[in-house]
Amino acid sequence: MTITATASANTNIALIKYWGKADESLAIPVTSSLSLTLGGTRTTTTVSFDGGAGGEDAVTINGATPGGTARERVVRFLDLVRSRAGMTIPASVTSSSTVPLAAGLASSAAGFAALAAAATRAAGMRLDERALSRLARRGSGSATRSIFGGLVLWNAGVDDETSYAEPVDCDLTPAMVVVVVSAGRKTISSTQAMRHTMNTSPLYPAWAEASREDLRVALDAVRARDLPRLGEVVESNALGMHAAMIASRPSVVYWLPETLDVLHTVRVMRDEGFPVWATIDAGPNVKVLTTGEDADQVAAVLRDRIPCATTSVRYPGGGVRVEEVTA
Ligand code: DP6
Numbered sequence: 001m002t003i004t005a006t007a008s009a010n011t012n013i014a015l016i017k018y019w020g021k022a023d024e025s026l027a028i029p030v031t032s033s034l035s036l037t038l039g040g041t042r043t044t045t046t047v048s049f050d051g052g053a054g055g056e057d058a059v060t061i062n063g064a065t066p067g068g069t070a071r072e073r074v075v076r077f078l079d080l081v082r083s084r085a086g087m088t089i090p091a092s093v094t095s096s097s098t099v100p101l102a103a104g105l106a107s108s109a110a111g112f113a114a115l116a117a118a119a120t121r122a123a124g125m126r127l128d129e130r131a132l133s134r135l136a137r138r139g140s141g142s143a144t145r146s147i148f149g150g151l152v153l154w155n156a157g158v159d160d161e162t163s164y165a166e167p168v169d170c171d172l173t174p175a176m177v178v179v180v181v182s183a184g185r186k187t188i189s190s191t192q193a194m195r196h197t198m199n200t201s202p203l204y205p206a207w208a209e210a211s212r213e214d215l216r217v218a219l220d221a222v223r224a225r226d227l228p229r230l231g232e233v234v235e236s237n238a239l240g241m242h243a244a245m246i247a248s249r250p251s252v253v254y255w256l257p258e259t260l261d262v263l264h265t266v267r268v269m270r271d272e273g274f275p276v277w278a279t280i281d282a283g284p285n286v287k288v289l290t291t292g293e294d295a296d297q298v299a300a301v302l303r304d305r306i307p308c309a310t311t312s313v314r315y316p317g318g319g320v321r322v323e324e325v326t327a
Pocket residue numbers: 013014016017018019027033108139140141142143190191192280281282
């Protein structure tokens with residue numbers, strides 16, 4: 001009997017970043033991280049261990065057949081699920097994202113969280129959310145957090161057992177305004193860039209050290225419902241991560257001139273009284289943390305001042321969902 005399982009997961013944006021693995025093969029991060037899962041950013045993935053095609057896994061992502069590293073990562077992940085389920089049969093995997101690639105939110109986080117849920121159900125396994133989070137980690141670090149909705153803490157841990165994410169109670173109602181200055185593909189993957197930063201940047205140890213304290217401050221601010229305090233540490237943590245990358249040898253610079261325009265505009269808006277703080281991932285686009293009530297106005301001002309960018313508003317969203325299982 002072949003089981004076909006479909007699951008979906010939203011992407012997430014780190015408020016306190018994950019950048020660097022203490023153990024590459026198990027994907028144990030150097031530091032713990034905190035993120036916000038964003039609504040309306042689901043990737044939906046269907047898996048069945050049906051023999052695949054031509055004796056290999058058949059993988060389709062957004063209607064295309066990926067090659068190279070993108071395919072290898074999916075196959076490696078399926079191998080992990082197969083080894084746990086005690087099976088060897090190839091699978092068919094079809095994945096599609098509701099978010100246009102140009103939204104600047106294309107992320108392996110939603111993809112591997114959905115794949116973890118769909119592949120385990122298709123393999124006849126029933127994992128609780130913590131176990132799913134630990135498994136998704138092996139696909140992509142940030143996927144660890146996409147298992148849960150809202151505000152999420154990924155405990156770095158020290159081994160496979162202790163490195164997982166969990167939801168954080170939060171009375172804040174934040175939103176993210178996503179400012180896309182370029183929808184082009186990144187020149188260097190996060191996996192490679194974080195390894196290079198760790199290996200060559202004299203600033204990396206300082207960032208990692210500061211990040212531990214940043215997380216404490218961020219969690220305190222969440223408990224105190226203090227968005228300005230949270231926002232300040234969010235922006236500092238991301239800029240510190242980029243400073244460490246820029247100090248790598250040779251340097252990793254994801255920013256474009258427009259990235260700095262947005263950063264500058266966010267500062268000016270803050271001086272004008274808007275509750276806005278910037279964060280940037282492994283790319284040139286800027287995500288602006290603000291309140292749910294202010295998000296539309298913030299987006300309107302950003303559209304006016306950075307007309308070349310594509311700006312959209314995202315609110316917190318839910319965790320991984322098993323959509324359908326048929327046998
Ligand atoms: C800058 O999770 O994409 O978005 O674990 O190697 O797959 P791998 O990396 P990935 O890195 C995300 C880096 C980041 C920060 C974050 O999401 O915490």
